[in-house]
Amino acid sequence: MRAITVTCSGGTPDNPKSCFYFHIQGTLFVNANTWEAAVRFGLNDYSDAHNSAKIDHLIANNAGSGSAVRLNYVLNADIFAVAVTAGSAGLVMDQVQFSKISGAASATTGTAMLIQNGYTFSNTISAIDL
Numbered sequence: 001m002r003a004i005t006v007t008c009s010g011g012t013p014d015n016p017k018s019c020f021y022f023h024i025q026g027t028l029f030v031n032a033n034t035w036e037a038a039v040r041f042g043l044n045d046y047s048d049a050h051n052s053a054k055i056d057h058l059i060a061n062n063a064g065s066g067s068a069v070r071l072n073y074v075l076n077a078d079i080f081a082v083a084v085t086a087g088s089a090g091l092v093m094d095q096v097q098f099s100k101i102s103g104a105a106s107a108t109t110g111t112a113m114l115i116q117n118g119y120t121f122s123n124t125i126s127a128i129d130l
Contacts, residue, residue, distance in 0.1 A: 003032040003060075004039045011047040016073065020051045027057040037092065038062040038085070042072030046095055046118060053077040058103075060084070067092045067107075073118070074099055081105070089114040090130075096120045104129035 011017030032038035039060045042050050053074060058081040060068040068083035070092040077099040083090040083106075090105030095118025105112040105128065112130035 001034055002036045002038065002040055003030050003034065006039075006041045006050070007043050008048045008050075011049075013045050013047050016047050016049045018049050018051055022050060022053040024055045024058065027059065028055075030058070030060040031063075032061070033063040035064050035066045035087075037067045037070035038064075039068065039083075040070045040072065042074060042094075044072055044094070046073040049073045049075060050077065051075045053079070055079045055081065058082070062087060065109075067114075068105070070094065071096050077101075079103075085110070092116065093120050093123075094118050096123055098122045100124045100126065102127045106130070 008017050008019035062068045062085040065087035067089040068085040069081050073095045075097050081103040086108045088110040090107045091113045093115045
């Protein structure tokens with residue numbers, strides 16, 4: 001079971017719900033042992049678009065086979081994440097656009113950062129340790 005899910009409801013993939021200004025201030029520590037992403041931001045079917053999110057300092061550690069952090073349909077965000085997993089991928093980005101991503105990512109048996117599915121473009125990835 002996932003440790004944290006950030007979603008907004010009411011949309012469909014053809015007509016996504018627009019969510020604005022989600023903000024985590026300070027440091028959030030997440031320790032999980034799951035086959036899913038420990039932290040998932042947005043739904044996998046892109047039915048909720050997250051606009052202008054800011055995550056100051058997220059530290060996610062997944063001792064299970066799933067990813068540490070998964071970002072789905074994130075637009076114009078500023079995210080600092082340390083994403084560590086024993087499994088498939090530390091940081092997964094699905095349809096992330098116009099965002100600034102920094103921090104660190106690692107996976108013991110997989111890929112540190114995985115960009116897949118959707119349209120991921122126009123991001124600034126800076127000061128990230130992979």
